[in-house]
Amino acid sequence: MRDFSNDHRWLSINTATVRRQRGVDWPLLEILDACAARGIPAVSPWRDQVAAAGLDATARSLRGHGIELSGYCRGGMFTYSDAASRQAVRDDNRRALDEACTLNAPCLVLVVGGLPGALSGKPAHRDIAGAREQVAEGIAALLDDARPRGMPLAIEPLHPMYAAERACVNTLRQALDLCDQLDPAHDDGPPALGVAVDVYHVWWDPELQQQIERAGRRRLLAFHVSDWLVPTTDMLNDRGMMGDGVIHLPRLRGWVEDAGFAGYSEVELFSNRWWQHDGGEVLDTCIARHRSAV
């Protein structure tokens, strides 16, 4: 297992972690400057932040600072309740793919969507099996566009508590079954479809070690860290800083590295608490915890 204790060359910051500071939005270009000032070598930006900063300006800033991407957040939300929204979803995912290519991302992360309408409190139906079929169709269609452009797609299984509203792919086993179905393994060539393993979503899974082994180097496209707090007071925005919760981070990192993963450890932390702090202080804390707790 790599030694993280002496430097932070393998640290990436998911920019949602510092999307707000002291309760107000922190613009992406300022975030990139602050990361560069601290020698943080990689980020994973969100589309809304990139749109606010401008795609070209973001690309220029990344190049200027020599900051890499560990992923691009995000495509997906494949489930739909009518033909118009189906087409809108496809168009939007093509735009996400374009942006990922422009930013030279190593993968486009997919949050696949839940029951259509549920995120806005108006679920169109209760058929989660049907939603899962739409997800498989949506990924297959996006793969047709992504393969020729050499942009890998990373399915991120989300915690089961998000099954209704955000993602009906909820375990690593299920995500890997989709990978095997839609992108059967080849011995050579880069992966077209893999997974993003976020410890917050999967730490509880009794099959986690086994499924990480199954994924192997080829399917492991991203590794996200944060921590699970006890108690957790908000289902969406109460993630903990690494070391403050109950996830055995070194054990999980050991499993992904044993399986061949050698990429960035990306801090993705949605937290009403940390969004109240100074952004620079949060980045400094991420660096310290990356060294001591991951």
Place this chain on the structure above:
Amino acid sequence: MRDFSNDHRWLSINTATVRRQRGVDWPLLEILDACAARGIPAVSPWRDQVAAAGLDATARSLRGHGIELSGYCRGGMFTYSDAASRQAVRDDNRRALDEACTLNAPCLVLVVGGLPGALSGKPAHRDIAGAREQVAEGIAALLDDARPRGMPLAIEPLHPMYAAERACVNTLRQALDLCDQLDPAHDDGPPALGVAVDVYHVWWDPELQQQIERAGRRRLLAFHVSDWLVPTTDMLNDRGMMGDGVIHLPRLRGWVEDAGFAGYSEVELFSNRWWQHDGGEVLDTCIARHRSAV
């Protein structure tokens, strides 16, 4: 699949559903009277409610009303951080077993426990695999007491969002693996160990139908219903009344009945919202939804 639309002969009320009315505790003996008045044939009481009412008084009331049990809530919490708490857990589970026998319960439901100390906000460690080993040991020890008394134990897998604090058994597959390990199947004889399937905990599971089939009649000891609301505003006490959320209840009931389950459909609903209502009104709503939505 049984027709529930014309009567409620297969309805059971988990008494936590009405443990409070208009915001204050509703005593168990009054709950039993209210159930009897509505022709509700079964309940599943919680130990603290029974302790407050008195075990013998509860048994007398049940006999007097001719109300059956669909389960007894609950044993478990097997994880420990020292020898003294390990012994305390064993003693407490033996008492739960005694009470279940006195009340003529069809099974003792087990919520197995999470990381020791986590429920009180002070997790002793991050080793969920170790906690799972303690759970297996704890169930094995309790089985030694339960088998000769003919009291089946029902492992209830809890939603993964409760893995840290309440139960590190989080899928039906995992619960059934434990059953197979600790109580290998026999062709004859009553089951010693099985599962309680609560739709709130397992509805999201992509393997649910397959694992219910695997469980079969012998392992399916209890079936609990409520609903998953969107949005869910509290991780513990915001369950929905059947029909108000996104769980496809008839589909899930069809699966357990196809597997051979022919017992009560038990309403278990922890809800700050419903606890503010009149208890009789809640029971009437349970009856109506049992007929229309389950």
